[in-house]
Amino acid sequence: MTDGITVIDLFSGCGGMTQGFKGASDYKAVMAVEWNLAAAATYAANFGESHMQWGDIAKIDDARIPEADVIIGGPPCQGFSNLGSREAGDPRNKLWREYIRFVQHAKPKIFVIENVDRFLASTEFQILLKETGAGGLLAGYELTYSLLLAADYGAPQRRKRTILFGSRIGGIPMPAATHGPTELLGTNQWRTVRDAISDLPRLPGTTELPAASTQFFGVTVPGSFRSSDLHLGRTPTAMSLERYDHVPPGGGRFDLPERLLPRCWRDKKSGTTDVMGRMHWDRPSLTIRTEFFKPEKGQYLHPQWDEHDPMNRVNRPITHWEAARLQTFPDDFLWCGSKIDIAKQIGNAVPPALAAAIANHLKPYLLGSATPDLPASPGPVASSNV
Ligand SMILES: C[S@@+](CC[C@H](N)C(=O)[O-])C[C@H]1O[C@@H](n2cnc3c(N)ncnc32)[C@H](O)[C@@H]1O
CATH class of the missing domain: 3.40.50.150 (Vaccinia Virus protein VP39)
Structure with missing residues (x-):
């Protein structure tokens, strides 16, 4: 400034x-x-x-x-x-x-x-x-x-x-x-x-932050990381992947077949409509909260989902980089902390x-x-x- x-x-x-x-x-x-x-x-x-x-x-x-x-x-x-x-x-x-x-x-x-x-x-x-x-x-x-x-x-x-x-x-x-x-x-x-994230690779290259640390206030903290370091994938179970695959843009837990429903959702027939939700490409996202990397917490699945071509579906939650973009942080913003720390910073901002x-x-x-x-x-x- x-x-x-x-x-x-x-x-x-x-x-x-x-x-x-x-x-x-x-x-x-x-x-x-x-x-x-x-x-x-x-x-x-x-x-x-x-x-x-x-x-x-x-x-x-x-x-x-x-x-x-x-x-x-x-x-x-x-x-x-x-x-x-x-x-x-x-x-x-x-x-x-x-x-x-x-x-x-x-x-x-x-x-x-x-x-x-x-x-x-x-x-x-x-x-x-x-x-x-x-x-x-x-x-x-x-x-x-x-x-x-x-x-x-x-x-x-x-x-x-x-x-x-x-x-x-x-x-x-x-x-x-x-x-x-x-x-x-x-x-x-x-x-x-689409405006915010369509240029980012659909496949995140890694699941971990690079090994880097720096000193602030005399204390060592992980970082600092660039946005491109934050394109982090996860390692979902086969069951999770099957769940994601059933959810079209705008859909959510109500699109899952009975056999894929965890007990808590089977017993809860209404409410929490956003959970296990998939974004729409051509709308703004819903609120990005601090646990955007967990599809069971909101509408956080990547928007790419082709009804007729299962190979053309991106079955994963958004990455930290995508969340930062949806929060309008510039790509040259620097980030410090663990994956969870950074997710909190992004979602709280x-x-x-x-x-x-x-x-x-x-x-x-x-x-x-x-x-x-x-x-x-x-x-x-x-x-x-x-
Ligand atoms: C909602 S976040 C603020 C986000 C921020 N306005 C932004 O745009 O990025 C609230 C912050 O208050 C901090 N906080 C909570 N209690 C505090 C305290 N007693 N002293 C200093 N910071 C505190 C939390 O650690 C958290 O990062």
Whole structure:
């Protein structure tokens, strides 16, 4: 990033959000915080080690928090994710308080919170709304928020996330969609799985990462790896291969014959429709989560499947490289950690394309060349077509 609008990335993970802000140019990262070593190393490999604070956010003294124009980042979401426990007392939900502490000390003009769609229904979100009122910890900040679909901002993925802007320079509207299901109203057509991965080899050359290691923060970590190192195959059983072969694009566990059904699916006649799913070539993928390499966890089978020619079927889940492409990471992004570490970094990330759309949208407000034009009252703004 060049000298310009200063940014702190909290709970940065591998830096998907920072990658998007960097792509929008004019932003300069001054601090990032991440406690997972592999993720912090990936961030450092791509954006520099000196401003990455590897460790627990709660351990960073107030005095070490620099002033910044923008804070970005999503407090961990498992507490209120659809897939998580949703316990109101989940300690992970309290991490947003750390986020607020950083806002109080860094005094950004704008802060951006990214989270799962369920965040809007959480108790924590209600408390956050309250804190922007008179006398609250975030008094002076106006909140605007919406559910955004990553596909509407150039990612080939139907990933739905809550995006929240807090601004002390006036209410900031949500960015307008740049893409849509059809080329209507001046938007481009959604990018598809074909756009993202069709040029990659159908047969992954290996199942393991190369033997490489490097030092970050004085500790040795595996990596750094290029995207092309991440085209990793798996070694499925004959039974798994037979299962994959029955699933057409858009299909899933309900396409399996009874004899191939594991007991848990045989007993569960409805729900979990995405599992053992196969992608469509000409649509955006569904959400890429952290276990995209396990077909039993979602719609992760490679889209190639010829109804009449069994030889022309790619019976495997997507590789890490393909997942990174569907998340819009560039091929020259560097990755650190084990296969599982890297899958988590990929699945947890904000797609850089969505982050770049947000960064480009905020820039004129931060540079003072656009005037916030929302009414002063906080509240949901029109959501995207999700
Ligand atoms: C959803 S991920 C963030 C993804 C990131 N915004 C991106 O775009 O790549 C949340 C991150 O918060 C980190 N985290 C959780 N608790 C933390 C803590 N107490 N201190 C620092 N980092 C923490 C996790 O390790 C995880 O990488």
